[in-house]
Amino acid sequence: EEHLKKARFLSAPAAGHGLLVAPAQVGEDYYVYAFRESDFKYVWRTLVCSRVASAANPYYGAQAVLLPPEGSFLSIGEGTAYWSSGNGIVAAVDLSTGGKEWLVRYPRTEDASAQQPGWNPTVGWDPSPPILTEGRLLVAPVDSEFLFCIDAATGEEKWRQPRLFVPQGGNNKQHAQTALLGCSGGVVYTIGSGIVARWLHDGWHESSKKRVEHKGGDVKWTAWPEAIGRGLLTDDFLFLPSLNREGKEGIY
Numbered sequence: 001e002e003h004l005k006k007a008r009f010l011s012a013p014a015a016g017h018g019l020l021v022a023p024a025q026v027g028e029d030y031y032v033y034a035f036r037e038s039d040f041k042y043v044w045r046t047l048v049c050s051r052v053a054s055a056a057n058p059y060y061g062a063q064a065v066l067l068p069p070e071g072s073f074l075s076i077g078e079g080t081a082y083w084s085s086g087n088g089i090v091a092a093v094d095l096s097t098g099g100k101e102w103l104v105r106y107p108r109t110e111d112a113s114a115q116q117p118g119w120n121p122t123v124g125w126d127p128s129p130p131i132l133t134e135g136r137l138l139v140a141p142v143d144s145e146f147l148f149c150i151d152a153a154t155g156e157e158k159w160r161q162p163r164l165f166v167p168q169g170g171n172n173k174q175h176a177q178t179a180l181l182g183c184s185g186g187v188v189y190t191i192g193s194g195i196v197a198r199w200l201h202d203g204w205h206e207s208s209k210k211r212v213e214h215k216g217g218d219v220k221w222t223a224w225p226e227a228i229g230r231g232l233l234t235d236d237f238l239f240l241p242s243l244n245r246e247g248k249e250g251i252y
Contacts, residue, residue, distance in 0.1 A: 016076035019037055019043060020036075020037050021074060021081045022074060028050055030048045031046060048100065049089050075130045080152070084139050088108045090139055146162055147190065149217060159217035179192065189233055194225065195222065195224075198217055202214070224244075
């Protein structure tokens with residue numbers, strides 16, 4: 001295929017449904033490519049968005065879209081590939097047909113440095129793939145100051161929460177979150193200057209022997225350790241390379 005010679009792949013491929021799937025740039029256009037896993041034969045590609053204004057690309061129009069920075073990731077689940085572009089777009093593509101299921105835009109940071117090619121670690125989230133869990137897609141973009149929870153089937157935004165915030169009823173300490181660690185048991189975990197646990201769905205929980213209603217994205221709890229590494233989330237525990245209150249390094 002001639003277009004493959006011009007493709008600039010933006011991340012390592014993800015495997016699923018017998019395919020290897022990866023996002024790529026070809027000229028001014030951005031695609032999701034699929035190859036057969038058994039022999040790497042080209043199967044399909046889907047146009048996701050473009051830097052060129054046209055009726056087929058209403059999401060960008062005449063707005064300039066730069067090359068996605070490092071942190072353009074793709075995840076696979078339930079017969080769908082989900083691409084978090086790192087340049088304002090999240091898209092879902094059907095693996096069996098290559099058809100685009102949905103495409104949404106998210107607000108990018110106003111920091112001009114985040115609009116340039118290459119990842120800037122001083123703004124937005126650390127690079128990480130979107131996480132599919134319990135029918136939701138969690139996205140922490142490198143070019144946004146928000147954590148997004150999206151309905152994986154429709155692309156509808158369920159909630160968003162800021163990366164920088166001061167918990168209610170706390171000691172006014174700002175929690176600057178830098179990475180999305182994962183989700184377990186209906187709770188979403190982010191790390192940075194402390195650990196933050198948030199509810200994934202709307203629901204009820206017990207608090208001080210009272211039944212309390214919560215919304216998806218609300219804080220369940222926060223903890224002190226300052227992350228100095230990525231960490232690992234299991235069904236029962238969260239392991240985090242971090243500093244304690246005395247500044248001692250360890251895995252907590």
